[in-house]
Every structure is written in structure tokens, then in C-alpha cells.
Amino acid sequence: MNYFETEFIHYKNNQLYVEEVPAEELVKKFGTPLYVYSRNHFINQYKKFDSAFKEIDHQIFFAMKSNFNLSVIDTFVKLGSGVDVNSEGELFRALKTNVSSNKIILTGVGKTKNEIRLGLEKNVLMIKAECEEEVELINKIAGEMNQVASVALRVNPDVDAQTHPYISTGLSKNKFGIDTETAMSIYRRRNQFRNIQFTGIDMHIGSQITSIDPFLEAISKMSEMYFTLKSEKLKLKHFDIGGGIGVEYNSEKSFSIEEFASKTISLFKKLDCKILFEPGRFLTANGGILLTEVLYNKRNGNKKFIIVDSAMNDLLRPTIYQAYHHIQPVLKFENREIQTADIVGPVCETGDYFARDREISETKSGEYLAVMSAGAYAMTMASNYNARRRAPEIIIDGEQIIIARSRETFEHLLWDEKII
Ligand SMILES: Cc1ncc(COP(=O)(O)O)c(C=O)c1O
Secondary structure, rough: OOOOOOOOOEEOEEEEEEEOHHHHHHHHHHOEEEEEEHHHHHHHHHHHHHHOOOOEEEEEEEEEEOOOOOOHHHHHOOOOOOOEOOHHHHHHHHHOOOOOOHHHOOOOOOOHHHHHHHHHHHOOOOEEEHHHHHHHHHHHHHHHHOOOOEEEEEEEEOOOOOHHHHHHHHOOOOOOOOOOHHHHHHOOHHOOOOOEEEEEEEEEOOOOOOOOOHHHHHHHHHHHHHHHHOOOOOOEEEEEEEEEEEEOOOOOOOOHHHHHHHHHHHHHHHOOOEEEEEEEEEEEHHHHHEEEEEEEEEEOOOOOEEEOOOOOOOOHHHHHHOOOOOOEOOOOOOOOOOOEEEEEOOOOOOEEEEEEEEEOOOOOOOOOOOOOOOOOOOOOOOOOOHHOOOOOOOEEOOOOOOOOOOOOOOHHHHOOOOOO
């Protein structure tokens, strides 16, 4: 079987370590299911990204939808990152960290009046508008608040990001953004929006994109718009290319951030404005694992199942995207046979699985497995389905063990609920 290892999460003497701490020690201390993150992986990824673009005026906004643990967000904020928030709840969370509100971007395809009002009240750097009606609403609310809102239009460049259809966002058939023609007509009617200043242009064409070409195509379409607007006396301050950079979950070949920078910097240099990035997965995905205990091994006819104590409520990606995650033992034992099995959770759904027909060394009840690459879109999608408590989140920094969030109690699940 294949083992997935990174600089900060790897085996030493057949034991899986997160930085300097054995995973076995963590499960003994905190139980399972358990999310564990490597802080130095996050720091490293951020620094790599930032330094790849050091030649140009840029700013990274961590897309907290990928991992919204306060300590994780704050790790990036302390390195200079801003935060891309997608809802009132994310804005509330972001403001609990050390980020200043003028380093927050408010995103979202269906923002409510409250969300827009809150964004303006907190004075966020910019609000992204995703349709004409939203531009009108932002203008109206900003007027009522005697403010001028800084707005970027999220353009849908109609580019195929060649990724899973559920995380492709830049095609005209997707619900996101405004087509280029409509966006141009909104910018051109800017005088009608007295309480809006258009400060930027934005895109986000999808997630887990493993080829640079879709980015180049979209950047080129948006650059054309930028220059046309400039020639029409609208000088935008921000050119935001969103997130979407793919990472390695299995054997897919993504591009390096240095390669991405080398192919895009010359295009960005022509723009004479600040380039904004909103990476999520790139910064977090391979910095996290989900630890789980093997409950049972069973056979239905020829089919083998390993039943573990984590489930789709902890990590939804396999269920909704058929996403691949490496699954490997916390302790490697010599001379174990390799078997083919489905690795499934205890939730009452056929879709509750982590892997199907996966080759994995034989496991025994009571042993522990690690679901790898669980730092992005993992805990943020967790739910209480089947009245299961959400898992704790532990951050490892060298030898230091930080409890970033404890396991929920059953009382938390009943919060303010009554029988009437
Ligand atoms: C607007 C926006 N920006 C950034 C991101 C982050 O994407 P990724 O995690 O693929 O970098 C997303 C994710 O869907 C998004 O919707």
C-alpha cells in the first residue's frame, strides 16, 4: 500500500508523527475522532506562496471556509494574511482573531441585507458583488448608512477549470459571478451608484485546479476588462484572482506555486494595481489529519469492511465529491497482509464512507488509522448528524500540543432546545 507523508506529517520508526508528536500519544490523550493540524505546515505554505509573488504588490486573503478554527486563521493573520469571509458567521469568527477589518474581503453568492450591513459597519476592505441586484442593494444600504461602499464585481469568465463539477465555479452555467458583458455594463453605469466606489475586479474559477491554463485564460479575460475600464477612466485598485490552486491528495500532479508565479507575474506586472489572492486548500489541506479508531472488521460475502468511529459528519468530502484521501495506520506493523476493503463510518447512510475498495494493511479492532489531507473543507463541513459530537481540533507546533477546540459535549448539542 502507499503511504502519504509530508515534511511535517510522516513516519518515524513506523509511528506516524505530526511534527514532533506521535499521533498515538494524541489519540490516547484526546480520544477519537480527532483532528490534528501541523502549524508549521501552514506557516510553510503561506511563506512559499507569499515569497513566490514577492516581486509584485500583492496581498493574500486566507479563504477561511477551508478551515475556520480561530487559531488556524490567526496563524495566517500573524504572518500578514487578510481573510476572505463568505458569510456573517465567518465574519463574526474572523473578527475574533487579530485580523483588522480592513484586511477582510466579504464574499458570497447570496449575501443577505444583514451581511451587507455588517460588512459596511465593520468597514471591510471590499464587498464582492455577484449580480446586478446585489449592486443595487449594496448602493441602497450604503446610502442609508451614509457610506460609500468599496465594491469589486466578481466576474464569471466562462472558463473551464477542469475540476470536479461541484467545485467548478467559473463557467457560465455555474451560479457564481457576473458574465463579462453585464459586469462591464455595471462598471459603466457607475455614476448611477452614488454610494459605491468600484475598487476592484474579482474572479474565483473553482477549487482543486491542477492546471495553470484555466487561470491564464481567466486572467487574460479579466485583464482585458481592466484595461478597457482604465481607458474609460475607471482605475481599479485591486485585481483579485480568488483561490483554487490544487494540492496533492493522491497521485494527481498539480503545479508548484513557483511555477504558477513564473507564468503569471508578467501578466500581473502589466496591471499596475495590487494583486489579491484567496487561497484556502493550498494553505491548509495537507496540514491536517483525522485520526480514527477501528471498531470492527467485517465481511459481507466477498466484500470486506473496516468500520471506524469517524464518519461523514466529521469529513464529508468522500461522500459529496467522491474525494480521495489516503488512509493509513498510525502504527505500521511488519508482516501484515494487504487487503482490499471499504473503510466506512457508523452513520446510517450508504454514502458514509472514507474509501471504497481500498488496499490497506490488515487492521485489528482498537487500532488507529489516519485519514490524510484533512486540513481543508473537513472540520468546516462537519455536522451533528446522528447526534454525533463534532471532533476536537489539536494544533501541533514542534513538541507543543495546543487544544484549539475541545470535543463538543452532548449538552452543546441540546443548546436552548426545549420540549413544549
Ligand atoms: C470566492 C472564493 N475564494 C477562495 C476560495 C478558496 O478556494 P481554494 O480553497 O480552492 O483555494 C473559495 C472556495 O471555494 C471561494 O469560493
